[in-house]
Amino acid sequence: MAGQHNPAESKFRMAYELTPTLFPNAGATFHDHLLRSESFSNESEPRQDNSIYAGSQRPRALLGKFVTDGEMEVSVRPEEFSRYFAHAQGKVTTTTPAGGTNSRKHVMAPSSSSTVPSTFAFIADRDDLNPQRFHGGQISNLEFALSADDGILSATIAALFARGDYFSETVVTTDPDVTQKPVIRGLPKYADWNLAAAADSRVHVKVSDITDIGTGVIMVLAKVGAAAYGAIESEVRIGNDSLTGLPYFSKLYDSTTGAILGTLDVPIEINFPSATDLDVDDAWYSNVSYATWSPTYVDTPVFNEIYAGVFIDGQPYCIDEMTLGLSRPVVPRYCIGGRFPAEIRNRGQREVELEFTREYLSVDLRRRLERGEAFKFVLEAFSEVEIESGFPYYLKLVCPLCVPGGRTASVEGQDEMPETITATCHPNADDSEGYVDDLNIEEQNSLTSLVV
C-alpha cells in the first residue's frame, strides 16, 4: 500500500525528551499541532575528493555529514506552541491566577523557576507511510510576526536536530514483566528498507546473556526479518553516560552473519534505558516505519490582531507590522565517525531583536533613535474565547529594554513616508513589573504544566 503523499493530510507532533537525543518511547506524551509549512530534513552534502582524475571528470562523490534542521511557519493558537516557546526560553514559572480554577499563567523566561527539558523530538507524517522522527531538537530561532494587514499572529520556529530517522517504537515479542522498552535508531540498509513488507524489514533483538548486567553490559542477538536467530552476540551498554548525559547507543550485529545492521556510517543502534527487569529471552522488534496516528488539536481560535495591542513604555502605540526574533546559539557537535552529530549544544549568548514599521506619525521615535533612548515593548494578544469566565487566553511578549537603531524616517514617494525601527533587546533588572529578561513570553491558558 502506498501513501497518497497529499501534503494536506500531513500531521506533526512533538514531545520533550527526558534524556537528550533519546527518542521518547512508549508512554511519552506527544502534542499534535498544526503548521503552515515546514522544511525539516536530513540534508546530505556529498564530499568531493579533489584528486586529479584522468578523464577530466569528477570521481564519484563520497558521503558527507548530515545537517538535520529545518523550520516551520505556524499560526499561533493559545496552548498549541506553548511548549516550543517554553523550550526556547529554557525555564517557566506556572501559577494559578487568583480566582481561577482551570486557568494557568505561564511566564517563560530565562529567570523563571522550573527548567524545561533541553531537547525535544518531532515527528512529521507527510502522508507517505514513512513518518520521519527527529531526535535531540533545539530551537535555533523563534520569530513572532504580526501585521495589521495579515492579521494572524504567526511564528517561525527553526530547529537543529541531532538526527532524523524512521523506526517505530519497539514492540514487545517476549517480556513477562514489561517495565521498559529499548529504543532503536539508525537507518536500514537500502536492501532492507522495504516499506511494503514490514515483517521482512523488522529489526529484532533478544537478550541472550545478562551475566554482566551489574556492570551495565548485556549481550543480545539481533536480526532483520523473520529468519531464526543465529548465535553471534552483540554487546550492549545500558543507560546513559553520566559524564555527557547522553544515552549509550550500541551497534547491533546480525546474529547469523556477524555483519553490522545498517551501515557503518549510520548503524542501527539500541539503547536500554535501564537494567530493570531485563531477563534472558526478553525480545522486541522495531518496524522500519513509525506508525501513523490520529491527531488531536487544540480547539481554540488563532490569535487575531483585532484582539491585540502594542504598548511602548506602557502607552498604546500605533504600528503597522512587527517582528520579534529570538536567536539561540545552538550548533551541532560532530565527532569523527558517523554522519549525524552527537548532539545539539548551546554555547554563547542569545540575541533578541525587534523590528516594526509604521507610517511616520510623530517625532517621538526619531528622538529616541537619535538619542539612543531605550524603551519597553509589549505585545498583548487575546483570544476570542475564554478558558473560564473572566479568564481569557492570552499571549504577551515583553522586552523591557529595547535600544533603537537604524535610520530615521524619510520620504520614499509622494504618498510614502514609513518609519522603521529596529532595536536590540536586553535584560533589565530594574523593570517595574518584574520582566527582567531580554524577552519574556507570558501566556495564560488551560495547560497545567509546560515541562511535560
Add this chain to the structure above:
Amino acid sequence: MSGSEQYLVTLNNEGLNGPRRREARFAHGPVKFNADDPRTRSQLVVLSESEVEQLTANSDWTIRKAEASEIPEGLGRGSLRGRLRQRRAPKETSVNAGSSEN
C-alpha cells in the same frame, strides 16, 4: 480498517496534561471535546484498533466500549449506521442541502 466499534470517549475533567478544548481527528471524522462542558466531555465515537491503543495510553482520556443501550440509533458520532441513515434520507426532508451533513 479493522476493529471499528463504538466507544464512549471521555476527555477527563481533572488531571489533564493537555488542552481542555480539543478537536480529535479520528479516522471516522473529527470530534470536538470540551472538558468543562458536560455535553461534549464524553462522546460516542467509532474507533479503530490503533485509536483505541492511542487513547488508552494517554492518561487524559478514559474510554470504554459503548453499551448497546447507550447508542441512540443513527445518532452516534461517526456511527456507520448513523451515516448510512443520513445519506439515505430523502432530499425533501433536508432544510438546507448545503449543510445537511452537519
